[in-house]
Amino acid sequence: MSASANDQVSWLRQPGVLAALPAAIFLLLGFAGPLVMVFGYSFMPARSFSLLQAPTLENYVSVVSESYYISFAWSVSLAALTVLLLFPICYPVAYGMARLFGKWANLVTVLIAVPLLISENIRLFGWVLVLVKNGILDGSLQTLFGASASGPLYSVPAIVLGLVYVYLPFMLFPLVIGISMVPDTLKEAASDLGASRWQIFREIELPLSMPGILIGGILTFILALGSLAESKILGGQAIVMIADDIESAFTFAQNWPKGSVLSVLLIGLSGLIVFALFRRIDLDQIIGRR
Amino acid sequence: MSASQSSRTTRSLIVIWTVTVIAFLYIPMVAVALASFSKQRYFRFPISRWTTEWYTKTFESLSVRDLLWTSLSVAALVTVFSVLLAFFGALAFARYDWKGRKLYQRLVLLPIFFPQAVLGLALLLWFSVLDVTTSWQTAVFAHMIWIVPIVILIMSIQVYSFDPALEEAAFDLGATRWQVLREVTLPILSPGIISGGTFAFLLSWGNFPLSLFTTGADQTVPEWLYAKMVSGYTPMVPTLGTLTMSGAAILILVIYLVWMALGARRRARMATNDE
Numbered sequence: 001m002s003a004s005a006n007d008q009v010s011w012l013r014q015p016g017v018l019a020a021l022p023a024a025i026f027l028l029l030g031f032a033g034p035l036v037m038v039f040g041y042s043f044m045p046a047r048s049f050s051l052l053q054a055p056t057l058e059n060y061v062s063v064v065s066e067s068y069y070i071s072f073a074w075s076v077s078l079a080a081l082t083v084l085l086l087f088p089i090c091y092p093v094a095y096g097m098a099r100l101f102g103k104w105a106n107l108v109t110v111l112i113a114v115p116l117l118i119s120e121n122i123r124l125f126g127w128v129l130v131l132v133k134n135g136i137l138d139g140s141l142q143t144l145f146g147a148s149a150s151g152p153l154y155s156v157p158a159i160v161l162g163l164v165y166v167y168l169p170f171m172l173f174p175l176v177i178g179i180s181m182v183p184d185t186l187k188e189a190a191s192d193l194g195a196s197r198w199q200i201f202r203e204i205e206l207p208l209s210m211p212g213i214l215i216g217g218i219l220t221f222i223l224a225l226g227s228l229a230e231s232k233i234l235g236g237q238a239i240v241m242i243a244d245d246i247e248s249a250f251t252f253a254q255n256w257p258k259g260s261v262l263s264v265l266l267i268g269l270s271g272l273i274v275f276a277l278f279r280r281i282d283l284d285q286i287i288g289r290r
Numbered sequence: 291m292s293a294s295q296s297s298r299t300t301r302s303l304i305v306i307w308t309v310t311v312i313a314f315l316y317i318p319m320v321a322v323a324l325a326s327f328s329k330q331r332y333f334r335f336p337i338s339r340w341t342t343e344w345y346t347k348t349f350e351s352l353s354v355r356d357l358l359w360t361s362l363s364v365a366a367l368v369t370v371f372s373v374l375l376a377f378f379g380a381l382a383f384a385r386y387d388w389k390g391r392k393l394y395q396r397l398v399l400l401p402i403f404f405p406q407a408v409l410g411l412a413l414l415l416w417f418s419v420l421d422v423t424t425s426w427q428t429a430v431f432a433h434m435i436w437i438v439p440i441v442i443l444i445m446s447i448q449v450y451s452f453d454p455a456l457e458e459a460a461f462d463l464g465a466t467r468w469q470v471l472r473e474v475t476l477p478i479l480s481p482g483i484i485s486g487g488t489f490a491f492l493l494s495w496g497n498f499p500l501s502l503f504t505t506g507a508d509q510t511v512p513e514w515l516y517a518k519m520v521s522g523y524t525p526m527v528p529t530l531g532t533l534t535m536s537g538a539a540i541l542i543l544v545i546y547l548v549w550m551a552l553g554a555r556r557r558a559r560m561a562t563n564d565e
Binding site for chain 1: 314
């Protein structure tokens with residue numbers, strides 16, 4: 001008994017544990033706490049604001065029986081489409097950054113990272129100005145060809161454009177890391193042994209850069225799954241995504257238990273995917289190149 | 291011959307594609323900047339009459355001053371606290387070997403993988419259950435949940451390349467823990483601290499989904515922009531947007547120069563030490 005208490009004290013005294021404590025306590029209070037609470041609310045009777053009532057499954061039953069599967073389906077399919085579009089868009093750029101650009105790679109990195117530091121709202125608003133009736137696209141077409149392109153805004157393709165645009169760097173940078181993990185010598189060896197370029201790509205580059213591809217794909221998928229601004233700003237009322245439903249349940253409808261159920265389902269889905277990813281990769285190797 | 295020619299073609303295609311992708315990333319920013327100089331109340335392209343009057347109006351507006359002040363206070367506090375927490379967090383992440391580190395690495399990164407709008411709503415509930423009135427101070431807390439993990443990740447990259455033998459040497463020479471931190475660890479990690487701090491500031495400055503639910507009656511710049519986009523459009527939206535973008539660009543440039551200067555100074559010092 002006292003021996004294990006001593007063990008705990010000596011574990012606590014390690015510099016690593018001491019250094020980890022501030023951020024860990026902070027995230028426990030600000031991240032784990034709210035999530036546990038949302039989980040708790042999902043079992044409270046509908047429209048209640050207290051956590052101290054008899055738990056019930058009625059919210060889960062009502063969410064499943066109502067039409068929320070539509071917004072879930074939209075979110076999942078648009079997120080999947082975003083990943084499928086981003087991979088071929090980003091792979092050549094990532095390949096260039098990891099292999100071809102040399103000292104220019106730093107400049108390309110900065111140019112791609114800078115938009116991340118500009119508010120998402122401003123950038124999406126820029127697309128509104130491009131796509132809106134009499135906007136930059138429509139106005140240019142009218143002036144140049146007398147044709148009109150009114151209507152691309154407030155539609156599903158506009159939302160997809162927004163998602164692809166906003167999450168592009170989140171696919172690109174992991175891909176760069178993934179591709180630079182593939183040793184040049186392996187490719188040379190394969191080439192010397194007569195492998196074609198397609199074979200080298202399929203048998204060597206793709207599998208060896210898989211950790212980067214997985215991180216990029218999953219990061220993009222999860223961020224797009226829970227996105228709110230793209231469908232609000234570029235989609236208008238075209239479709240409702242799951243984050244919209246969660247927001248209206250918590251705010252307009254003032255139904256915390258229902259909003260909590262929807263959050264739990266979204267978090268559960270994302271969580272499953274992230275844990276599956278974390279089981280397959282080693283962070284020390286990817287971030288620290290160890 | 292033909293092989294090298296085809297690889298040269300691939301090379302040029304990749305360069306052209308990269309330039310296209312970068313141009314794509316900057317299209318909306320150019321659009322916002324253009325709109326801020328258009329005289330018309332509602333944006334029409336091509337722009338027929340140009341003006342800078344919206345800039346004068348924006349500078350004179352007292353409500354814009356309030357917004358900027360709120361956003362600045364939030365971003366400044368987020369930067370200071372995040373860098374402090376993340377500095378030690380990154381040491382635990384990448385420098386020290388301890389039982390539980392692998393688990394810590396995974397858990398601490400979870401908020402990055404989390405939908406921000408849902409996090410904002412969960413925090414709104416959390417504050418209301420704890421009976422905390424939401425204001426810009428609660429937004430500082432909310433931003434940090436998302437930004438501390440990002441800064442830990444950025445700083446860890448620097449920490450991984452840090453040679454622990456340097457700290458041990460200083461200890462052997464009789465330095466105290468505090469002296470080692472101040473004289474060895476901090477200077478070596480300063481590029482990571484600077485880039486982490488820059489990210490913290492700008493990500494907090496531009497954040498919308500977390501602010502939306504956690505600022506209460508206060509309003510940050512991105513919230514105001516969104517509210518005006520949805521209803522009550524004014525050309526001050528692209529104007530304030532352009533000002534924000536220029537501010538961020540200048541800050542990034544300054545930080546980049548400082549970063550380069552630090553690197554050059556360190557290389558110079560190492561060169562003199564070698565002699």
